[in-house]
Amino acid sequence: MEAEAAVDYLVDERSKAQFDIDAMKIIWAGGKHEFEVSDRMARLVASDPVFRKDNRAILDRKELFKNTLRKAAHAWKRIIELRLSEQEASKLRFFVDEPAYTDLHWGMFIPVIKGQGTEEQRKKWLPMAYRMQIIGCYAQTELGHGSNVQGLETTATFDPELDEFVIHSPTLTSSKWWPGGLGRASTHAVVFARLITDGKDHGINGFIVQLRSLDDHLPLPGIIIGDIGMKFGNGAYNTMDNGFLRFDHVRIPRDQMLMRVKQVTREGKVVQSDVPWQLLYGTMVYVRQTIVADASCALSRAVCIATRYSAVRRQFGSQNGHETQVIDYRTQQSRLFPLLASAYAFRFVGEWLKWLYMDVTQRLQARDFSTLPEAHACTAGLKSLTTSVTADAIEECRKLCGGHGYLCSSGLPELFAVYVPACTYEGDNIVLLLQVARFLMKTVSQLGSGERPVGTTTYLLRLEHLLQCPCDVQGAEDWLKPDVVVQLFEARSARMTVACAKSLSKFSKPEDGFMDLSADLVSVATAHCQLIVVSKFVEKLQQDIPGEGVKQQLEALCSIYALSLLKKHLGDFLSTSCITSKQASLANDVLRSLYSQVRPNAIALVDAFNYTDHFLGSVLGRYDGNVYPKLYEEALKDPLNESVVPDGYHEYLQPVLKQRLRTARL
Numbered sequence: 001m002e003a004e005a006a007v008d009y010l011v012d013e014r015s016k017a018q019f020d021i022d023a024m025k026i027i028w029a030g031g032k033h034e035f036e037v038s039d040r041m042a043r044l045v046a047s048d049p050v051f052r053k054d055n056r057a058i059l060d061r062k063e064l065f066k067n068t069l070r071k072a073a074h075a076w077k078r079i080i081e082l083r084l085s086e087q088e089a090s091k092l093r094f095f096v097d098e099p100a101y102t103d104l105h106w107g108m109f110i111p112v113i114k115g116q117g118t119e120e121q122r123k124k125w126l127p128m129a130y131r132m133q134i135i136g137c138y139a140q141t142e143l144g145h146g147s148n149v150q151g152l153e154t155t156a157t158f159d160p161e162l163d164e165f166v167i168h169s170p171t172l173t174s175s176k177w178w179p180g181g182l183g184r185a186s187t188h189a190v191v192f193a194r195l196i197t198d199g200k201d202h203g204i205n206g207f208i209v210q211l212r213s214l215d216d217h218l219p220l221p222g223i224i225i226g227d228i229g230m231k232f233g234n235g236a237y238n239t240m241d242n243g244f245l246r247f248d249h250v251r252i253p254r255d256q257m258l259m260r261v262k263q264v265t266r267e268g269k270v271v272q273s274d275v276p277w278q279l280l281y282g283t284m285v286y287v288r289q290t291i292v293a294d295a296s297c298a299l300s301r302a303v304c305i306a307t308r309y310s311a312v313r314r315q316f317g318s319q320n321g322h323e324t325q326v327i328d329y330r331t332q333q334s335r336l337f338p339l340l341a342s343a344y345a346f347r348f349v350g351e352w353l354k355w356l357y358m359d360v361t362q363r364l365q366a367r368d369f370s371t372l373p374e375a376h377a378c379t380a381g382l383k384s385l386t387t388s389v390t391a392d393a394i395e396e397c398r399k400l401c402g403g404h405g406y407l408c409s410s411g412l413p414e415l416f417a418v419y420v421p422a423c424t425y426e427g428d429n430i431v432l433l434l435q436v437a438r439f440l441m442k443t444v445s446q447l448g449s450g451e452r453p454v455g456t457t458t459y460l461l462r463l464e465h466l467l468q469c470p471c472d473v474q475g476a477e478d479w480l481k482p483d484v485v486v487q488l489f490e491a492r493s494a495r496m497t498v499a500c501a502k503s504l505s506k507f508s509k510p511e512d513g514f515m516d517l518s519a520d521l522v523s524v525a526t527a528h529c530q531l532i533v534v535s536k537f538v539e540k541l542q543q544d545i546p547g548e549g550v551k552q553q554l555e556a557l558c559s560i561y562a563l564s565l566l567k568k569h570l571g572d573f574l575s576t577s578c579i580t581s582k583q584a585s586l587a588n589d590v591l592r593s594l595y596s597q598v599r600p601n602a603i604a605l606v607d608a609f610n611y612t613d614h615f616l617g618s619v620l621g622r623y624d625g626n627v628y629p630k631l632y633e634e635a636l637k638d639p640l641n642e643s644v645v646p647d648g649y650h651e652y653l654q655p656v657l658k659q660r661l662r663t664a665r666l
């Protein structure tokens, strides 16, 4: 094929932008310093051949895993050589873009020891973990129990004679099953097990257990361990060694029980400390918060690919002598721009959630536990909302790219396969929304008793008003007023919450009500979480936003986010009498004009994510838009194209063809 000169097919598109893109890049990154770090790490990874990832879909499992080990070791070497800070290291990991055992080591094993260990335990274990002299994972889920943590079966029985715990898997269903990094890489795990002393069950707790020898990596006596097998998609999450683990009466010293929440004395007495027992779930709260931040990354990546390709791709019609760019079709805009708006919305709510998490952590250190339930509800709810939307959005972006979106070289199939388990891990999304609903029902039921709702539920203090207030929209332009929109989302959430609380009160046993009404409770929780995202976007816009035209673009995106939700959940808004059908129709008109406003800025708005072509890993999303020659190039790299006549021709194709010839002669 003729080599084409490098042409930037998106130059025209970029010249249409009506805002300062460099300023937007800084807003997206969360600050100037954050932008600089992110940009530097992205380039570092993109220029290093060890971090190549375009062959993942065709490597077999063993090669794939070995390659991941190689990349993780190389990343660690670079981190040490370049003396990278924690922030830089975690950005480097992000741009390497490959799930690995190190995620669980840094993302869960270290945090669980930090959060649930005593000072002595932290001093003993953390330095080894920080230097990666031991590799750890988080072994909670079992074959028979994932969502129901209280139902775990693994036992940790105290033996007062030897001052040890005996860790045991009493049944097949008690096998640990799923922990990332467990299958092949980890030397240690924090294992969640039932604490048994003197024949009494004291519920679950974490225990540090060594799994493999630090000399030859062989499993220690009594440990049965392996990988659980291939998962969804090629490449994708198969770089991770999710594992199984069974214990046959494995002994560990007493001081390997994580003792911040509960302690077991030398005599075998269980002492509950004064911190809330829910801190046992604290690592999950931390990770859920990071998953929300990650959702905006995955979503923006898919949206970047679909937006650039939509500007390059042309079908039907006539536009200056060419066919029409598909991005100019209203249907394409109405599917794509709400996703673009959601990417920005999730970015800002993720920033806020990080702040909330830091705030609750500081309070816990000062022994103020009052905001823990709200932090749990926010992390659980937003994890659920953002991952569900992102998973669906990646698939929608694939469809927005037509047939070529289905090719691995579009980057979208692998992104989808690697992302969808986020709807399940760290808490199934429905189970987590039910936690939010439970928190809302409790908050509403306590309103009369003088208990004041805090943080994101403060709006419930204005319950009487919200149950009756009409929507203040008279003309289309009223839909652009942030206070009108926020109040509408508050009213919808409050009305749905109260309606559900009333239905619940009709049950003599609350648990029966929760079972029967669980689908409605999930809708209530979703409405509340959407309110949080809308109001955090609005709050972000009340801050100082530097850069020409940046604020206007973000205001348009904020309105698109809120009004497209209104359109999608119109049934909720109409059935709670929050709006009239006339107002709904005005909102639809406003949405159309907002799409026109965003259209010339669309490419610049995705450029502001500052993704390298290496990170995007997509022929369709290339920065220069030079899609077609590169699609050919990628196709030619496929192993099937290595020979002109395929392997298997002589055994399987030729005989069939010859047989058909004979039949034809007959």
Ligand SMILES: CCCCCCCCCCCCCCCCCCCCCC(=O)SCCNC(=O)CCNC(=O)[C@H](O)C(C)(C)COP(=O)(O)OP(=O)(O)OC[C@H]1O[C@@H](n2cnc3c(N)ncnc32)[C@H](O)[C@@H]1OP(=O)(O)O
Binding pocket: 072, 075, 076, 079, 089, 090, 093, 102, 103, 104, 106, 107, 108, 138, 140, 141, 146, 147, 148, 149, 150, 180, 278, 279, 281, 282, 284, 285, 287, 290, 372, 373, 376, 424, 425, 426, 427, 428, 431, 435, 438, 439, 442
């Ligand atoms: C190379 C070098 C690099 C260098 C450095 C580079 C750095 C690299 C860094 C990389 C970073 C990558 C990041 C990691 C990536 C991770 C990937 C994914 C891994 C995925 C891991 C997992 O997948 S890991 C398992 C998660 N498995 C769950 O997620 C179970 C869900 N299941 C439950 O969580 C409970 O089972 C469930 C339902 C609550 C019922 O709990 P339950 O039975 O006790 O019952 P209840 O519901 O009654 O709850 C009783 C009361 O507790 C309250 N409460 C409940 N939870 C609470 C909580 N968390 N905090 C506070 N309060 C809580 C509740 O609100 C009630 O309060 P009240 O009584 O006041 O109403």
Ligand SMILES: Cc1cc2nc3c(=O)[nH]c(=O)nc-3n(C[C@H](O)[C@H](O)[C@H](O)COP(=O)(O)OP(=O)(O)OC[C@H]3O[C@@H](n4cnc5c(N)ncnc54)[C@H](O)[C@@H]3O)c2cc1C
Binding pocket: 104, 138, 139, 140, 141, 144, 145, 146, 147, 148, 177, 178, 179, 180, 237, 242, 421, 424, 425, 426, 427, 428, 429, 430, 431, 434, 518
């Ligand atoms: C890729 C991946 C990585 C993982 N990594 C780890 C790890 O490192 N460490 C670890 O310990 N675990 C890990 N897990 C396990 C993960 O945390 C669990 O799979 C998750 O918590 C869901 O639990 P489950 O599999 O038991 O689902 P189930 O609870 O069996 O869910 C099955 C269905 O039942 C529904 N359901 C369950 N309970 C209720 C309810 N009360 N009300 C209504 N519906 C309900 C769910 O919505 C779902 O539709 C990982 C999982 C995956 C997929």
